[in-house]
Amino acid sequence: MEKKRNIVEWAMHYRQIVILVTCCLVAFGIYSLPQMQKNEFPDFTIRQGMVIAVAPGNTVNEMVEQVTKPLEDYIFSYKEVKKEKTFSTTRDGIVFVQVELNDELNNKDEFWSKFKHGVATFKSQLPPNVLAIQVMDDFGDTSALLITMESKDKTYRELSDYMDELKNRLRRISSVGRLTVSGERAEQISIYLDPERLSHYGLNEQLIAGQLFAKGFVTTGGRIQTPQYVLPVHVEKTFNTLYDVQQQIVYSDPSGNVVRLQDVARVVKEYPHADSYIKNNGTKCILLSVEMKKGKNIVQMGNDIDRVLEEFKTELPSEVNMFRITDQAQVVGDSVNAFLRELVIAIVAVVIVVMLLLPLRVALVAASTIPVTIFISLGLFYAFGIELNTVTLAALIVTLGMIVDNSIVIIDSYLEKIGEGMSRWHASIF
Incomplete structure (x- = not known):
């Protein structure tokens, strides 16, 4: 046998x-080696999120009674929420609720989609002075590439135009996910009232402000910038040129005499005062963050982006430069x-x-x-x-x-x- x-x-x-x-x-x-999916770190599930509710003018006690407690009760109605790890922080006019989900929950995207829809509906049950409720759940998203676009001579508007064109080209790459631009500064038309001219015409700041508001102007509330009182008034996009704003009539009498805005104020187009800004190599710049879609090859995405950037650089003026701050594809x-x-x-x-x-x-x-x-x-x-x-x-x-x-x-x-x-x-x- x-x-x-x-x-x-x-x-x-x-x-x-x-x-x-x-x-x-x-x-x-x-x-398989060049074809397989590549990434710097493995994907992992972030089960934390943040709910923010804003009600300007409310004290801490009013926020707790009117917003925090009802919001917590609604959040805890979801069985996917881990109650012992979910907590809130309340301040004057604002409340933060940090939400953590149960460990056994795998499809977090499905939950957050359902949760956001429910919170938007729940907002109608809160007091009318609650302006907004924001749900943030994208803490696990990481940038695969950071690119700065900088220039000493070009304005922020020109840099933004170049960046928009670059974003349009990068969107055509199938593996590219979300594109986020930081550091942009929009121009505004500012109006600085002159107290001496106002006195000459017998006018005051409140009258001018009322006339401007009636025409669709928006103000920041005023600011004291020098020892002389100045009230800046910012203009909506419906007014496109300085001339349009300067020619606005702010006062008229029965005899047909009119006072235009340029007669009592200095009207200028400028960038607003920035609380934060971005610089690279000591030069003003704007920053583009590129994220990769899940399940894609980051090395292949990097090669596709390289081809787009090399072609785009040849079309940029010589005074505009682009630099890579981080590049996961290269890593x-x-x-x-x-x-x-x-x-x-x-x-x-x-x-x-x-x-x-x-x-x-x-x-x-x-x-x-x-x-x-x-x-x-x-x-x-x-x-x-x-x-x-x-x-x-x-x-x-x-x-x-x-x-x-x-x-x-x-x-x-x-x-x-x-x-x-x-x-x-x-x-x-x-």
């Missing part, structure tokens, strides 16, 4: 099939290249070290297990949708040592059994 072969003996007996399958898997792994690409370099170094090191103790043929067998195992692993990563990131690269690097150790232990045992008189076939099976 023929003895039943175990899996090792079967593989040796049909070694042509095993070699063919192994070569196919290695080839698939080599093909990930460098990490993959470093891993491949370490892989080659490991193979060479194994051959040299093992040759000092064992024959060359044995050293080559031990070294060959490294690329075979690694590329088969990469092929399995690609087949099962596992991306290449910092964690998976670290795991592959750690396994390099284990692969070499296993190979040397098996070969050493094989040579030992041959030395004891066992046949090559049975020593290999053992």
